[in-house]
Amino acid sequence: MSQNKFTFGLWTVGNPGRDPFGEPVRQPMTPVQIVHLLAEVGAMGVNFHDNDLVPITATPAERDQIVKDFKKALHDTGLKVPMATTNLFTDPAFKDGAFTSNDAKVRAYALQKTMQSMDLGYDLGARIYVMWGGREGVESDATKNPADAMKRMRDAVNFLCEYARDQKYDYTFALEAKPNEPRGDIYLPTTGAMLGFIATLAHPEMVGVNPEVAHEHMAGLNFLHAIAQAWDAGKLFHIDLNDQAFGRYDQDFRFGANSLKQNFFVVKFLEDVGYQGSRHFDAHAYRTEDVEGVKAFARGCMRTYDLMVERAKKWNADPEITQILSDLARSDEPDWAGDTYSPEKGKALKAKTYDRIALGARGLAYERLDQLTIEILMGAR
Amino acid sequence: MSQNKFTFGLWTVGNPGRDPFGEPVRQPMTPVQIVHLLAEVGAMGVNFHDNDLVPITATPAERDQIVKDFKKALHDTGLKVPMATTNLFTDPAFKDGAFTSNDAKVRAYALQKTMQSMDLGYDLGARIYVMWGGREGVESDATKNPADAMKRMRDAVNFLCEYARDQKYDYTFALEAKPNEPRGDIYLPTTGAMLGFIATLAHPEMVGVNPEVAHEHMAGLNFLHAIAQAWDAGKLFHIDLNDQAFGRYDQDFRFGANSLKQNFFVVKFLEDVGYQGSRHFDAHAYRTEDVEGVKAFARGCMRTYDLMVERAKKWNADPEITQILSDLARSDEPDWAGDTYSPEKGKALKAKTYDRIALGARGLAYERLDQLTIEILMGAR
Amino acid sequence: MSQNKFTFGLWTVGNPGRDPFGEPVRQPMTPVQIVHLLAEVGAMGVNFHDNDLVPITATPAERDQIVKDFKKALHDTGLKVPMATTNLFTDPAFKDGAFTSNDAKVRAYALQKTMQSMDLGYDLGARIYVMWGGREGVESDATKNPADAMKRMRDAVNFLCEYARDQKYDYTFALEAKPNEPRGDIYLPTTGAMLGFIATLAHPEMVGVNPEVAHEHMAGLNFLHAIAQAWDAGKLFHIDLNDQAFGRYDQDFRFGANSLKQNFFVVKFLEDVGYQGSRHFDAHAYRTEDVEGVKAFARGCMRTYDLMVERAKKWNADPEITQILSDLARSDEPDWAGDTYSPEKGKALKAKTYDRIALGARGLAYERLDQLTIEILMGAR
């Protein structure tokens, strides 16, 4: 890509490799070290949760020093901070949710923490604010009324939109869905559900989505379709690129490491429609890796993205593909649904005769089209 | 239940038991026979796709006779037709989709077929019109631009809303999502995605959703959460009750046959919030069954629903449960997010101090609450 | 149950509630405290991984003191230790596997650690030794030859069988499968795969399986069928009871908390066939719980098991069920396959005529049978 748009979270290359059954395998890096590592591998920017940068236990003085050091590292490297977000999941206070907790004190604390984190992110340059509610859910539906949860979630997002307006922050918010893990079931589990939820907000124009490959794949859903719906609705405000097998726990693999064809179409879509946001990687290196392996991981994410951009151009220019697509599009039938409806058109359409047998008999050459895609992706054409 | 609200589709008890690997195991029944069977087992109503009632090959005269006979059966039995829908999936003409087909003629034919089916349904008393786009998808994303698909889908629904207004039909539309099968990936795969899509329509007020247990379970999603979101948005216009294991093909089991606890909470929610729509069963009997088995299947759906209503009442009245819930709700903290935001409140909240350690230390008694639910459900309390 | 056979692992009620996105929510308990808690709630025994009891960093003197204290607690409470196992997953040394690691030193260390753990377990009374290879897998098949992995795994189990024979330990080994998590893909992912693997060992008679509900459910597999295959093969040496939704990460819910009907058939099978092993619960309390919640969790596991035993008796005695089952079994056809084959029988069978239409037409009353099951399970019959 001529324009480098690649970003990583502090929590991604900084991930020490702890998992539910194992201790960390890598030494923690400071935010400053991470910024320099990202600069070394060639990233454009870095994003963070409040507590990735400032530990939840930091004193105000510690906080100020950390921020100062981080700003210097950004200045020294030229890295940007396009996006910030809140950690509302690590601390035991959020064990039953943050905005949807049954405990009014927890809900208040979550709001307060987000306001402070919005201040921090804005100060560092972020203009996209992501909300991921990993604890907003239940293990048992005996424990929380889901209609209450919807209301609490909406109230919280509305409140924080008002706070942004009050502070004159020109943030846009991007809601990130995940179906489960860490909670048994998380509310608003898919990008689609988030789009439905946004329509119920007081300021829907301020709020979009942050779809993540791995999160849709957990539910076995087609990620391209999720971002296409978001794009169609004008709501694709951010994106989390990574990879994982359908139906698995949150693997967060290197971009392209599992689902080559699926991610090829994601890249092709983003490039074809002219998506202008960051290509943000929310992934981490295998636990088998040391810091050199972490760099290989980060470079691999970007390299595979770039390779797919190149293959997408080939796909668009391939004469046999172009021919199949133009054959498919050729028609002398008007686009009835695309036109403005009128009673006359309604009557006219009802009066027409269609030969359903002929419509069903036409071969569409989709096997060939898909095989051509495979061959382009494999560099065999 | 004092008020019988149970409905079945013609295609449910009439299902002959064909599957991808096997031939039909039961003789087909006529619509009139099905109506009488449903009356015998005690249903309130019957729903249909156009071609469940009128074969796609019927002449106008055959159609008129079929409708006449069907109306007589409804009259004789007292059954109602609350809902109708279109079959846009069985005929080979729709092999690549109906509203989203790449072929403009197929899109036109699909619109026309739906208009005719809306006429038929309205004439028979239906006031809910369901749209299920089982062919609106792809096996390969090489074959269709998903942004085009979104636009075509919206155009079609907008067109049909205008047709309903033009005809003075007081229909409400209910969109039914399914993630995959028969297509590899179906667009707008979840109830949440449909809610997001509705927000982009010209007449969103005319359109809601028809969530189905089995379809959300295919994606491993919590069905209660899906209907709660729809209810919260004022969009729960219809419901398809059945059952199936997470992550499976479309099993359409008898209501409650697989997921007792999950469906218990569904019933409790519908009853607690006062849902007024049909309790529609979209399921079918095992292939091992003859017509007596089909009746046992239908009776089982209703019996289990009724048992769950009774258990939901017990749950709501249980003193230990009531105590746990009231302990959870007790708080002296104001509901900050629920109030109207003001700069003063924003400042006040930011100035407060919360003891996150204390918030995290509180035990919530959810294991006991869930165990009490199990015991009530098992009739052991 | 007249005979209390309930056991828990130290790691279950002792689980502090850490997860991939959150810090521990409960204070750690010592093994002695856990033994007393288990005695208080009414368990029969306690099982452990070496490092549940003796930290990996313990000195020999610390180890001796810990074991002494633990033995005293067992003596004071009367609890037994039926099973022990090795932790080959927490330490970073095992990040790429233990028995199947690419590093010969890691493989050697894993063997050594298991030998020491076998000594410890035997000393404390365990006669079942479980092997769970949570790290025996890969994130990428580029990294390990799966045929090598099979060989390494077999060599390790053979070596440890020889060690047990050498030491005159009358252990039986029980292999525990899990399809994924913590590794992307774990070798020998299901109970069935373990049974296949056992057939390739030098001493297959010493080795059986330890199936776990949650692990089979991760792959969407029927757990009853897994244990029935193991039982049929004489290999059901131990069992891990818990619960979780199909296709999810390792939820390890309270027994019966998710899949009532499925677990009912598991209990019914264990009781009907006269399984004599421990009813071991490998589960943990929700993160929302304090120590009282942990006790409620443990009591709930046992209570639900007992309730299911009672319902299984009702099922077996129900006259309508008995009638359906005896109708199904009635036949005048000989059991051709059950008899010894002879050329004459082969010829005779080939010469017979079967009326396949009639065979297919018979209704089997399975909907009624399943509905009766639901009603018995709900205490409604």
Next chain:
Amino acid sequence: MSQNKFTFGLWTVGNPGRDPFGEPVRQPMTPVQIVHLLAEVGAMGVNFHDNDLVPITATPAERDQIVKDFKKALHDTGLKVPMATTNLFTDPAFKDGAFTSNDAKVRAYALQKTMQSMDLGYDLGARIYVMWGGREGVESDATKNPADAMKRMRDAVNFLCEYARDQKYDYTFALEAKPNEPRGDIYLPTTGAMLGFIATLAHPEMVGVNPEVAHEHMAGLNFLHAIAQAWDAGKLFHIDLNDQAFGRYDQDFRFGANSLKQNFFVVKFLEDVGYQGSRHFDAHAYRTEDVEGVKAFARGCMRTYDLMVERAKKWNADPEITQILSDLARSDEPDWAGDTYSPEKGKALKAKTYDRIALGARGLAYERLDQLTIEILMGAR
């Protein structure tokens, strides 16, 4: 490939495109037409179920004519029949299973049908006999005792082994697992379970497995691991190549159409170990296709396999990959488990000291290794 080993089933390219929600989209082809189509696209062989070739309703005279015509087509084209199998799932007689049916008459009929089909297959040259028990399962565990099912299944396979011996057929049997669909849950659901089952047979040496990509993917299992276990056990007698997404219904896509990297490792394994059996494709064309699309589908299966063979050679020869692999394998530690055990060796191993911190600190370069794989697969290296 220098040696063409590609085979297709009659039911694959002959699939008319019926699905649970749709009518056939292609005209049926005769077996003779299919043989000629396969010859045209360049296949080596053709496999069949008895009723793919001879309809279940055929008279003996019709049967003889069909077989004669088929033999002529084989002769004219040079195609071979390496494998045959029985259809024990389409006819309603098998709606509750074949070998495991509760009805002794159905079990007898299934045996008889298989004997006849074995005769037919043998006559046409098949030496591998596949058994796929798509109906051997349940929708409800109330309906069949799974221990009975195991016994009935074993009795049937034992009986048929004896029949083969009696007839002097030098068949090997290959058991094909599938976790579900058409039945709710099928017994012996994975390749691993089949390997476990084989160990309980009277003639285990006659019986191996026929793993299928799509069937393991339905359970989200790693197909490479399944075939590696089978190969390790000497039981990889046949293979069904196709593709599909994890956790989906039986999609049976063109080989390589979904999971490029996963299938690359499958091809690499088969070629590296020197698997000599057919490369059999058990897949079918999309429903959007006409007969030209069916040919494109068949050619695509073979083309992608061949491309992967070529990439596997590149992978094996890549200097950077070779270097990483040899670094991983280098060690001065003896292979303790690989050696014969002796008490002295046991003692010696226990006496050694390992530095677990150092073992855990080593970086393994797996991210780089996997990225190199991606680049080779994409033809970018």
